[in-house]
Amino acid sequence: MQSDKRMMDSPTSRYQSPQKIGILNALNEYWQMKCGDHALPSRADLDPAEFRYALGNVSLIDVLEDPLRFRIRVIASNIEARFDRPLTGTYLDDLPEPENARLWDKVYRTVVRTGKPQTCVGRVVEDGVERLYRGTIWPLASNHRDVDMLLCCREPLERAEERRAPDTPESWDGQAAAPGG
Numbered sequence: 001m002q003s004d005k006r007m008m009d010s011p012t013s014r015y016q017s018p019q020k021i022g023i024l025n026a027l028n029e030y031w032q033m034k035c036g037d038h039a040l041p042s043r044a045d046l047d048p049a050e051f052r053y054a055l056g057n058v059s060l061i062d063v064l065e066d067p068l069r070f071r072i073r074v075i076a077s078n079i080e081a082r083f084d085r086p087l088t089g090t091y092l093d094d095l096p097e098p099e100n101a102r103l104w105d106k107v108y109r110t111v112v113r114t115g116k117p118q119t120c121v122g123r124v125v126e127d128g129v130e131r132l133y134r135g136t137i138w139p140l141a142s143n144h145r146d147v148d149m150l151l152c153c154r155e156p157l158e159r160a161e162e163r164r165a166p167d168t169p170e171s172w173d174g175q176a177a178a179p180g181g
Contacts, residue, residue, distance in 0.1 A: 022155060023053060023155045024119065024136045024153060027138075038145075040139050040144055041144070054153050055076075058074075058153050059079065060072075061073060061092070061108065062149055063149060068109065069092070070104075072088055074088060103122060112150075117137060122135055133156050134155055136153055136154075
């Protein structure tokens with residue numbers, strides 16, 4: 001029986017290729033499979049070779065206690081390419097984009113508090129063009145209970161989806177949709 005800490009039912013009834021269902025939905029299915037009989041999977045349960053389709057968009061975030069802070073363990077290469085310095089080892093509150101850092105801090109805290117994945121919409125400026133993306137954050141726990149790491153992934157939104165305004169720290173209510181929703 002699935003733990004109540006896990007996300008809703010799988011977005012598809014059987015595994016489909018990431019190209020068909022989207023990177024976030026495919027990674028969500030993978031995360032759910034890795035939960036097994038536990039409330040949450042650990043980092044050790046994950047094998048990056050099993051989700052190669054997402055690696056350029058995947059980051060790992062350490063969850064640090066007393067006070068609660070977030071440190072980038074591994075940054076997605078597609079994200080780091082936007083910055084003029086390496087971000088691995090950087091604390092979230094030291095990122096060069098404070099507005100985005102505040103949004104992600106709020107989302108990360110929700111994931112840590114609830115033990116449930118969260119999805120939200122954000123914006124980035126790349127090559128002078130504003131682009132929207134959907135990002136999902138999944139909790140990981142070395143003891144399969146207490147969140148101590150976050151698995152993060154983003155994918156660009158399709159043009160029809162771009163009409164939805166991005167989330168902001170002020171508007172995000174902590175009730176973000178499931179991946180692909």
